[in-house]
Amino acid sequence: MASQNVVQVTDSTFDMEVLKSKQPVLVDFWADWCGPCKMLAPTIDEIAQEYKGRAKVAKVDTDNNRNSAMKFSISALPTVLLFHKGQVVKKWVGLQPKKGFKEALDALLGGK
Secondary structure, three states: OOOOOEEEEOOOOHHHHHHOOOOOEEEEEEOOOOHHHHHHHHHHHHHHHHOOOOOEEEEEEOOOOHHHHHHOOOOOOOEEEEEEOOEEEEEEEOOOOHHHHHHHHHHHOOOO
């Protein structure tokens, strides 16, 4: 479902891939049955391509990785969290335009 630049994260890999990442990480919490999640997927893929090497983009299937979803109080899908140095710095709930993700990433990356 996701491009080669998007990391598929599970409950067992979440800490290493997201919380311990040296780069900012944009995490898309989604489910296969979620229509808006499918609509957001191309945007997530585009962000992953545009920020390759500067930020990590990941997806968490909430149906198969409930612990990660519960840990971050994911109650609606899609929810996208931006992590920096292991902390959530921004949260988006519902279908969002690409611009907001880019602005938040650019702010963390110093406008690069």
